[in-house]
Amino acid sequence: MVADVASGTSEASGVSGASGAWRTAVALGGGRGVVEGPLHGHHHETYVVPLALDGRGEPNRWKCREPRPGLFWFDRRCFASEEEVVRALAGRVSRVPRVIETGGVTLQRFIEGTTLGASYPFGKAVPGRLVEQIMRVFAELVVIDPAALSARRTCSPQDMPADGETGRFLERLIRFTEDRVYRRHHDEFGGLFAALGVDDVAFKRLRSHVEGLHRRPFGLLHADLHRENLIVDGRGRLWFIDWELAMFGDPLYDLATHVHLMRYPVWQRHRVGEMWARTVEGVRPGAARGWRDDLPLLLDFKRAHSVFTDVIRSALALPTGPAVPAHVLDASLAGSGVKLHRLLRRAAPPLGLTYVPSPEAAAHALKRWLSGR
Incomplete structure (x- = not known):
């Protein structure tokens, strides 16, 4: 963003x-x-x-x-x-x-x-004073009621589950990924997904994998809090930009998205989870209910979602045209192959994948897709 x-x-x-x-x-x-x-x-x-x-x-x-x-x-x-x-x-x-x-x-x-990413890139710890500011915003968001926000909502009724229906909330996100990302672009990318070991049944396995979420009261979610959407001004204050994906829903999903995108070091990821739970429980009792059990499931959904989006993005980002030197295309294919292998390996459990292509095999699948486009 x-x-x-x-x-x-x-x-x-x-x-x-x-x-x-x-x-x-x-x-x-x-x-x-x-x-x-x-x-x-x-x-x-x-x-x-x-x-x-x-x-x-x-x-x-x-x-x-x-x-x-x-x-x-x-x-x-x-x-x-x-x-x-x-x-x-x-x-x-x-x-x-x-x-x-x-x-x-x-x-x-x-x-x-x-x-934030300019000073603290992926994998680098974020100073505690800045993490505390992120926690403050989580606390402010979790208490906002839909009726109290004047911005017009455009979600369909199906995409506005009743307060606390975390399972239905996640189901609608899965349905969006299935219908609007995978099936909508299946004619162009279906063969590529199949070559990478991903098929229609993956969504059935994903739904089974993430069943049983605890109920939590809904709040407003930023839904895209990562290092490039956090601006540090000259006084060391964080500003929060890019609210396009904001929605009402399960507050733990906001934490999962944040953790997934921030790529904290492992020790800090655990600390951020603990801080978040204490923070939101302090202002909205029940907002962190079952978070230790459910956070891994929501992170698995984010990993699965990334497969469907990043396969398409990686394919579309390949350099094309007769003027592209062969070595440039080969380097791009190799880099994309490594990326897709990593994504598929991390998403294999929630998607139930029995085959994860090697980086070379993923690059070959992209090359075959490109040649047949």
Whole structure:
């Protein structure tokens, strides 16, 4: 997801001046020279423009963006817009970006700082003072009631199980992965999944694997809290960005997603789990019920989900075209083969896989898919 880190001017990055986001940013800023971007991010084309709107004497830079066309969305979206969620969270959750409207355009405050991942990359421990700030936000989220949040929800009734129905909540996430990721793209990627040992029966095995979750009262979930969505400002404060995947549901799922994406060292992962349980129980009794038993199951779901999304992403990321040198394609295939082998090995228990291809076999499967595309 989008992190608040810019990648230079649009001219330098080669972004077409015809994009709506670029034209709007230029118009708001009064010229091309003040516009920075696009930001690093997958789903949106985003620019940063300075605007003097509040007279507070601090940097006033704002994000102007639009969705990139033709992209796959691999995660369920439950609110009409991220901006509505962020606006509704003002005063409820610590350090979310401010949202404004000017000239008929909705803008989100650009947080001046660096991503957490820039200073503490995957596998590196996160300082305790920053983990405590993450815990505070978990505590603020778990007490938010759906009726108290003004942002419009767009989930279907089936995707809004009754409070505490954690099993049904997870079932709807599995159904989304099955229908909107695997089956929707089966015509193009079904052969690749089969070559990697993944078939339709994997979802039946996954459902059996994650049965029996404890009931927990629902709260608001960020559902994408990772190192690139956490911005550290100049005063050492964490800001929480990218609320597009927010939803109401099982609070333990938010922890599972966080742990899965953060890749804490093992010792810190255990400590974070203990801190989370104490924190949410202190403000919402029952929110951590059965967490020791259920967290491994939810982590297994996240590993399984990653297989279906990352197989497609890895295939689409391969360099193509007659101008691509053979050694460049071979290197990309080899790297993707290692990645998919690792993903499939970790997801083998929840998906019930009896065959996990070697890195070489996974690379070969990708090459065969590419040649037949």
